Amino acid sequence: MTIDDPRVKANIGELCRVLAETRDQELLEAFLGCLLTPAETAAIAARWALVKALRKGAAQREIAKTLGLSLCKITRGSRELKKTNSAFQRVLAALDNLNPEGGAEDRLPGPLNPHRDDRQDEPGQGGPNIGNPQADK
Numbered sequence: 001m002t003i004d005d006p007r008v009k010a011n012i013g014e015l016c017r018v019l020a021e022t023r024d025q026e027l028l029e030a031f032l033g034c035l036l037t038p039a040e041t042a043a044i045a046a047r048w049a050l051v052k053a054l055r056k057g058a059a060q061r062e063i064a065k066t067l068g069l070s071l072c073k074i075t076r077g078s079r080e081l082k083k084t085n086s087a088f089q090r091v092l093a094a095l096d097n098l099n100p101e102g103g104a105e106d107r108l109p110g111p112l113n114p115h116r117d118d119r120q121d122e123p124g125q126g127g128p129n130i131g132n133p134q135a136d137k
Helices: 006-021 025-035 038-055 060-067 071-082 087-098
Strands: none
Touching (some): 038 071, 038 087, 060 071
């Protein structure tokens, strides 16, 4: 399928309805693990981490370095985050309601996590490589 195929919108809509209805986190994590490749999973996790980092005021170049993302992806995320009543803002508000103490970014390597002291985030060094699809192969 290509993005202009009407089945894309129909299937994404259906998937969103099912995900919104499913309240079992373990089931959803297992489902996403079955649906997505490890590289796709890492890419989605990195995109979510970048949105949260942007909201916290992290510099775009630091996010790029820490998460291994292009400045183009980060700029796109920044633009979306700045839109009035954006989906990003609404989902982040839902995250705040679920987890007022903070989110998963506290477990990311590098400068976005000042509490972590084992910064082995280089490929082959045993650390996480979020946003590096080659690390998942």
